[in-house]
Amino acid sequence: MIPTVALILYPELSPFHFSIPYTVFSAVIDERVLFQVKVIAEDKIVTDIANTITVKAEDNLDFLAHADIIVVSGWHSLEQPPSISLQHALQQAYQRGAMVVGLCYGAYPLAYAGILNGKKATTHWLATEDFKQRFPQVDLDINSIYVEQDRVMTSAGTAAGLDCCLAIVRQYYGVKIANKLARLLVIPPHREGGQAQFIEQPVARKTISENINQLLSSIYENLADTYTLDSLATRLMMSRSTFTRHFRKTTGMAFNQWLIEARLQRGRELLESTTLSIETIAEKVGFHSATAFRQHFKNKHQISPKQWQKRFGS
Incomplete structure (x- = not known):
C-alpha cells in the first residue's frame, strides 16, 4: 500500500510553506509514486493563497480518518486556535496511529489540539517566547531543525520543512531513495547543525x-x-x-549524541548500498563492536541492521 498524505489548507496559507510538503510527497522516483497526496480543507472549500493562487481542496476532514501522514504547513495566526472540528480530527487521527506533522508555525495547531503535550517539539525561533508562554506543557527545543517524538514531527522555520519532509521519506523508503529525491530537489540530503x-x-x-x-x-x-x-x-x-x-x-x-547519530546515518547508507557484513560496517562507522552498532540502531529504528539491509538494500 502506498502511504497517504493529507495536506491541511487554512486561511492565508503561504505558497512557499504549502509547496514544500506538496513537492516532496508528490515526487516520483525511478517511475515510482512514493505517496498519495490529498489536499484537505475543513469544508472542502477553495482557498486563496496570498491573494494570488487558488487551491481547491480534494476532500474534507473526514479524510483524516484514513490518512497515514497529516501535515499542517504553517499557521495563519498564532493567537487563533484551530476550530474544534479540526482539533478533534487531528486528535482522533493521532490516536489511531497516524503521523502528525507541523511545519514551522504548524506546531501551533498541534499544540492547541494537545497533541504536543509532554513531548519535545520545535517551531520557528521567532516564536520562542510566545510558544513557551502559550504551551508550557510542551518541551520546546528551539535548537533543532526538526524534532520527532511518538509519531509527531515538528520543524523550524521555512526551509527546515524540507529537512523534516525528507526525514519522513527516509523513514518510509530509506536513505537511497531520500538521497535521490534530495538530488532531484537540489538540496543536501541531510543538514548537520540546528x-x-x-x-x-x-x-x-x-x-x-x-x-x-x-x-x-x-x-x-x-x-x-x-x-x-x-x-x-x-x-x-x-x-x-x-x-x-x-x-x-x-x-x-551533546557531542556524543551527535556522533552516534552521524555513525548511524553512515551505517544506514552502507547497509543500503553495499553487501558488507554488520561487523565490517560497525567498524567502518566507528562503533567499537557490532553489538554496540546493533543496540544503537535498534534503539533508534526498532529493527535490527540486518532487517534494514534486507528491506532497503540494493
Whole structure:
C-alpha cells in the first residue's frame, strides 16, 4: 500500500510553506509514486493563497480518518486556535496511529489540539517566547531543525520543512531513495547543525558555529577515528566547557549524541548500498563492536541492521 498524505489548507496559507510538503510527497522516483497526496480543507472549500493562487481542496476532514501522514504547513495566526472540528480530527487521527506533522508555525495547531503535550517539539525561533508562554506543557527545543517524538514531527522555520519532509521519506523508503529525491530537489540530503546557527546573535558566535560545522564535516569523513571532548576542544583552541556549550548551541545536541547519530546515518547508507557484513560496517562507522552498532540502531529504528539491509538494500 502506498502511504497517504493529507495536506491541511487554512486561511492565508503561504505558497512557499504549502509547496514544500506538496513537492516532496508528490515526487516520483525511478517511475515510482512514493505517496498519495490529498489536499484537505475543513469544508472542502477553495482557498486563496496570498491573494494570488487558488487551491481547491480534494476532500474534507473526514479524510483524516484514513490518512497515514497529516501535515499542517504553517499557521495563519498564532493567537487563533484551530476550530474544534479540526482539533478533534487531528486528535482522533493521532490516536489511531497516524503521523502528525507541523511545519514551522504548524506546531501551533498541534499544540492547541494537545497533541504536543509532554513531548519535545520545535517551531520557528521567532516564536520562542510566545510558544513557551502559550504551551508550557510542551518541551520546546528551539535548537533543532526538526524534532520527532511518538509519531509527531515538528520543524523550524521555512526551509527546515524540507529537512523534516525528507526525514519522513527516509523513514518510509530509506536513505537511497531520500538521497535521490534530495538530488532531484537540489538540496543536501541531510543538514548537520540546528536552528541555533540561524538565530540572530553576535558575529563572534557565528564564527564559532562555522568552525564547529567545519569540524563536523571533518569528523563525518573520518567516523572510524576515536574522538574525545578534550582533543576536539584543543583542536578549536577552546576549553572543554566552552566547546561543549558552543557545540550544543550550534547543533542542538551533546557531542556524543551527535556522533552516534552521524555513525548511524553512515551505517544506514552502507547497509543500503553495499553487501558488507554488520561487523565490517560497525567498524567502518566507528562503533567499537557490532553489538554496540546493533543496540544503537535498534534503539533508534526498532529493527535490527540486518532487517534494514534486507528491506532497503540494493
